[in-house]
Structures are given as structure tokens and as C-alpha cells.
Amino acid sequence: MRPTTFWIAIFCDKKKVCFMMTANEIRQQFLDFFIKKCGHAYVHSAPMVLKNDPTLMFSNSGMVQFKDYFLGNRTAEHKRVANSQKCLRVSGKHNDLEDVGLDTYHHTMFEMLGNWSFGDYFKKEAIQWAWELLTEVYRLPKDRLYVTVFGGDQKEGLARDEEAYQLWQQHIDPSRILYGSKKDNFWEMGDQGPCGPCSEIHIDLRPDAERAQITGYDLVNQDHPQVIEIWNLVFMQFNRKADGSLEPLPDRHVDTGMGFERLVRAIQGKVSNYDTDIFQPIIRQLEQDSGKNYHQAEKENSKVAVAMRVVADHLRAVTFAIADGQLPSNNKAGYVIRRILRRAVRYGYTFLGFRKPFICHLVPLLAEQFASIFPEVKAQSDFIINVIREEEAAFLRTLENGLRMLDSIIAQSANAKIIDGKIAFELYDTYGFPLDLTALIAREHGLLVDEAGFDKAMQEQKERSRNAAASEKSDWVVLEASEEPTEFVGYETDEAQARLLRYRAISDKKGTQYQIVLDRTPFYAESGGQVGDTGLLIVHGEHPRKIRITDTKKEIDQIIHFTYDNLPEILANTAHAPTVTAMIDSSRRRLIECNHSATHLMHAALREVLGKHVVQKGSLVNDEMLRFDFSHFAKMTDAEIEQVEKIVNAKIRANIALEEQRNVPIEKAKAMGAMALFGEKYGDFVRVITFDKNFSVELCGGTHVPQTGVIGQFKIVSESSSAAGVRRIEAITAAKAEEKINQELALLNSVRNLLKNPKDLLKAVENLMEEKQALQKELEHLHNQALQSVKQQLLKQVADKNGIQFIATRVEVTKPEALKTLAFQLKQAIDNLFAVLTAEIDGKVHIAVMIAETLVKERNWNASQIVKELAKLVEGGGGGQPFFATAAGKNTANLSAVLSAAEQLVNQ
């Protein structure tokens, strides 16, 4: 990474010309300062989207990727590290998604600059370096800076952080140091885990006149938009346990986080993060595309400015998420991304007048902007653009539907002057219409929305969901303390002796499960798409006991075994850390391995057949099948699918031996041509799986067949789309494939037998279908003809009675539908018609009454009422319209009575 070395000249303070650092330069100076001057190692940002952490969906701060170091689960490779971490926050104290864009300094996606000490330096250096960087390198005015230190907490029994106070005094006047409460100055990762006092640096960016009136000291931590925290130095020295108590950590760490966007704003002297060169290029593009002016809108306090901020912010979140492999979808992390994108579309739709996808056009700008620090966006920009465009288009359609629906609701509610809260919620729920948008449109029509009703409906829905989820974790029961991560021996063996180190209970609606940690295990934990192993733990002792393992998962690099068996009871009489024999379900594992190795072969084959743009976007491997999602823009043709199958099966027959290399330096692995995935966090050393070094080389932690011949057979069963620009293939291997092929062949055989073994089966079926259609047409035609002749006869029977063209007769037809058709045809042929047609079909009497519209009006006759009267005679019922009605009854003996009753009607 090289600093971009151009300067932008700008005018500030009207007269003075000063030079302003670009955002890219500011970031680079931070990294240079800690790396070159203070001996830190640079670490690339972890993916913004997390894969193996059940407690968190996204990196929400810089420390997430270092969590294990703080927890003591792993020792750091470098004791001093500096980085810029991509972060995403959509909920929390200040980061509720619905608030972002309303102000000028909160974001969903942001960068967090940080310097880190893992058991190395502590408060002294952290404070000194922070001060030096801000005041000497960035030359921020000292008279605008304030710092806070932890003021102690009686309830926790924690003293003031005098040490930090003393250290700060060496740099800054005591009148600029504030003591803070536990809320502001004691940092915790969550309910449990490492924590400690922190010290924040705040900056007062108000104009001098305002500063003279009220001092910045009084505005620190008061939510003033111009007096803001820019850097938080966290000194981790405690571990919070599940029962709430604190214990000192063996090693003390430093974790600092500086909000990059705010820092840039402070250095560039702007009143808003969005006025910095991080956001301005995007906003300028938006101005061009929408024909609206941002700063004008800002002055007028119009929603146009909010909308541009929302779009500029959300664009970043969505783009980086997709670059890290998280596509918008309908659940979990994917749903968060979808919601963010939709919020941006909504604002663009309502306030910027966009009716077609517009966010996707901004991606190239962003890709260029971050090319040096986060190249993953530029490398995939075509793909990202496609995904965003499709998602935008889909939501715009939904929006239009909702608007139509809202229109009709407004039309119906015009008298009530209020829109039912339940309906507003339905709009929100089904069409993604937020309340404010519904309210806005309602207001334009002079209506209000019942907000209380909306909240109630929302609350009810949340309640339903919560009851369905909710789980509770107990503390770990530690049988033997250990800081080593579990050793995985499953590459070599299916069975191993191990010690049971700790376990805990997890309860939810479905019952209680136990999680188990061993010192070593052959159980593969679900990862990289490969499902976790199942199997048994046998607890040794006088009375050996079995623990059935139903699943194995990773939790921040710990291998966790899951069981529903009652662990406290099983372990009741065992000494601490009992010895167990851990054995996986081997036959299941062998099937999984076939599918996993086949996935690698298929991945390589796809790249050969479709092109190098094919990149894995998701993978599932279990004992039944494999599922593989990859980037590709068109449906695969049958020929392409066939070719992929052919290549994979050829490689299987070639019986290529597995080549497994562990602890390969990542750079070397890449040089070998190994496919690494975006959005996947790799360590410095990786495992490389090769099947023929000229064919398939992948970084992979999963388990594989020893040679490809074991797979036996490979068969693609479906190819479909899973998202915009992403195709999904499902395939089967080994015995499953054989079974499937045999089934299909058997099916084909029985069809062939049915058709008496024709030469060309396909042609035979086609003929059959054509013939059937022709016959159907002909039958219809004949039916019509038959009806025509009946109609001709009926026409002759029509007689004039008192000026009414009357007919009442029984006809021979086979379907009730025919009575109806005849009645309508008679009506078309004869004016002033009064027709009563009856027929006996399937043991029931059917009656149809047709009355000319003129008679309906003149004589006030009603076919519906008449038919009801007539139906009574045959113990039936019926109804219809005034001019035409039908009925049916079961008393066939009285059929003629119906006809004479009809005659009487006319004679009256």
C-alpha cells in the first residue's frame, strides 16, 4: 500500500490558503506512525461479515478479529499490531439503522483505525502515542482536545483510573481531563469476556464564537454534534464472568479504536462527515444523477439532503458486505444487508425521484476510492453491481405494488380520516413500507395513521418471534483449565482418546443441549460448508457411559461437541476431566468426504467450462449431497452441465491421489495458484488441498477422500439461480449417484414398456401429446355440433305466448355446463325469450332459466327467484342473476312438473 501523494488546495477562513490531507493520506499516516515509528505489524482488515462467531453477525469494532487473543484462547503472532477494520453497526446506542443519515456523523459501515498491544505495552505508551499522533502528525489544535478517564464504580468495587490520569497530566492541562462513569469509561465486549477501563479523546469542532460562550468541557459526552469522541483507548485488564463478577486477566492488553470518518472530518475542518472527501465524490454523483443539489437541500433542511446521506452511507455498507461474500437474502446477516439496501432505495425513491436502480451505478466510484486499502471491491465490482441492481429492481417492484395497495386503502379510508394501524403494519410487513412513508403518503391525502395500533401489531409480531427463539447459556463447568485450543486429529483418525475439559448447558424452547470441549478430537466442526461430525464419546470408568454427539460446531476457533444426553448425570461420579474415547460416525464421514472432494473437482471443472469469473459464493457438503453456489451470470446450458459432469467423472476415474499440505505460508499457497475466497479470514499459515496440481488447488480445512476414485460417480441433479448473478448446483456422488441413475433408468424403462418399446421414445411421447390435444379439440368441436343440432330443434319449439317467446323443455345433454351454453345461445338468437331447460344428469335434475333483459325490466321477472321456486319441486336449490339462473334437485320423478309449472308462469 502506498500513500496517494497529491494534495488538494482549499480555502478556509476565507483568506488563508491551507493544504488539506486526503482521507487516504490520513489513513496511511496512521499506519505509518504505528508501523514505522512504534514497531507495530500491519494486519489487513478482517472480513466485515463474520463466519464462525454465533454471538455476532458483523465486525462491529476493530477488536473482533483479535477476540481470541484477549480471551487467551490463542497467543498472538505479533504483540503490536495496527490496522483499519471495516465495521458495520445497525443497532446499538447511537447506531439504529433508522437514525443513520438524519445526523451528520453516524454510519452503518465505517472504518476503525486501531493500534493494539497483546500483553505488551500498556497505558503509558498508548496515551503518549495517541497524543503525539493527533497533535504532532495531524496537528489538531491542543486547545480543542479533551480526554476522559474512568472515575471508578462503587457497585463493582472499582477504583478510579489514577494511573491514566497521571499519564495524561504529562501531556494535557488537568482542566481538560474529565472523570467518566462506568457507562462511558468502562468498556465491555458483551455480557461476558474481557473488559477494562478506557480513556476517550474528544474534540470540540465548534466555531470560536460558540466556544467562547460555553466551554467544550461542559459538552463532552453530551451528544453535541460538534463535540465528539474521536478515539477510545481501552485498557483490558479484567474478565467478566457469567455471574457478573470480575477477575483480573493474566495478560493486560491495549485496544484502541479511532473512527476514521470522524478523524478525517476533524482534520479537514468540516462540520459533517459527509463533507469530507470520503463521501463527497458519491454525493456529487448523486447530485448529477438526480438533478438535485445537496448543499442547497442541506441549507433548506430538506429531506433531499438526508436521502443523499442515507444512500451514500448505505452504499458503502452493502458494497463491502457483498464484497465479503454476504449477499442480500431473507434471513440473518443477509437480511440485514437487504434491509439496509432497501432503506437506501426507499429514500432515493421518495426524495430523490429515482424510479430505476441507481445505487448500483455508484459502485465503480467506491471501488476506485478503496482500491489501495480494500482491493476486494474493485476485484469484484461487476459482480457487486449486478447483485445490487437486481436487488434494487426487485424492491422497486415491491414498492410500486405497495403504493397501489396504499392508494386503494386511502380511497376506502377517506371517510374515516385515519388509516388502521393493522393495515399500516401489513404494508410494512408485506411490502416493506416503513411507517414514516405510509404516514407521509397518508398526510398528502389528508389522512392520519393510527400509530399506536401499528406499534401494537409490531409488538405482537416480535413477541411471537421471541417466544420461538430465546435460548439460555449457563457458565462453563470447567473440569480442567486449559488455554490450548482443541487439537483436531480428524485428518488422520476417526477415533481418539481425549480428556473432557469443560461443558455447559444451553436451553431453549426445544429442550436442553450440552456443549462439550475436549483437549483433542477427531470430530470435524462445521466449517467451510462441510457439516459437523456425529458420533459417540465413551466415558471410561467402572461403568463406561455413552454420550451421543449430534453435531459439532466451531465457536471462535473452539471445537464444540453437541449432545442432548444428560451430561451432569453421566459425569456425576467421574473425577475431574475424565478420559473419553471419541469416535465419529465413520460411514457418514466417508460420504461427506466424497461430496467435499467432488465439490473441489467441480469447482475446477466449472472454471474450465464457464471461465475464471466463477468464484465460490457458498457451499454445503453433507452425507446426502453437495450444494455449490458460484458467481455466473447466465443459466448453464445442458451442454455445459454435461461437460462439467464429464470432466469431474474423468478426474474420478483418473484416481488422483490427495495431496495435503499443512502450514503452508499464505503467500506461498497463493503462488501455487490456490483459490482463496473473498470474505474468508485466513491465517498466515494455511492448509492446501490439491488434486492434480494443474487442476484443483484450494485452501481448505475440510476432510477429503485419499484418492478421487473413491468418489465413484458424480451426478448433477439441479442447476438453478440462488440470487442475482449467482447460480446454484446440487449434485450427488458415490452410492447416492448410482441409486439415482438406476431410479431414473427404471422409470424410463417402465415408460418405454408402457409404449410398447418404440424406436424413438421421445417422438412417441410427443406424438401422444399432439394426438391428445387434437382429439380434445375434435371432441370439443363435436360437442358443439351436437349442441348446434339441439339448438336448432329448440328454436323450432319456441312458441309465442302473450308476446313472449317461450320454451320449456327437457334436453339430452351430458354436462350441466351444456345447459348453460344452450341457454346463452338461445338468448342470442331470440328476442323476448323466456326459456326453461331441464336435463337429467347423473341422477340429478338440472334446471336453467334464461329471461330476456327486456322482460326482466318490463315484467319485473327474476330468473333467480323463479329457479328457486322450480327447484323446490325436485327437492333442490339454486340461484343466479335476474336474467339467468341455474338449479339442481334430486327428485327426478318430478322433472315434468317443473316444465308445467314454468308454463303456468307464462300463462298468468
Add this chain to the structure above:
RNA sequence: GGGGAAUUAGCUCAGAUGGUAGAGCACUAGCUUUGCAAGCUAGGGGUCAUCGGUUCGAGUCCGAUAUUCUCCA
């Protein structure tokens, strides 16, 4: 995992309260035009997602299934 909605012609969609399945675009033919673009006229095209139920009668009401969308966790 839970709630809600949608599925009608090749495509995009209408079809209050159950009562003879429709429009626009696309398609075919004829006419108009030097040709194109287009216009006019006529026509073909439907298992109203599937299965079952209620009813004299179901695209419409009820139940199940499938697929898609949507909201919540």
C-alpha cells in the same frame, strides 16, 4: 424458526359482493406503405400453481401442498 401475502395467455397485469375468463404488449394472417418504423382489421393462444372441500354454480370462499415474495428473531 415464526407471522403475512402472491401464483390468471409467451410477457406485464385487470378481474367489489361467487353467476358466460379480460386488457396491453408479443404472435399469426389480411389490408395500408416503394421499403422501414408504424397503422387498421381479423385470428390463434388459458388445467385461473396443484390436490381436496363447500355450492345449483368457484379464478373468487375454506383446507392442504408446492414455489416465490415479504416482515420479525
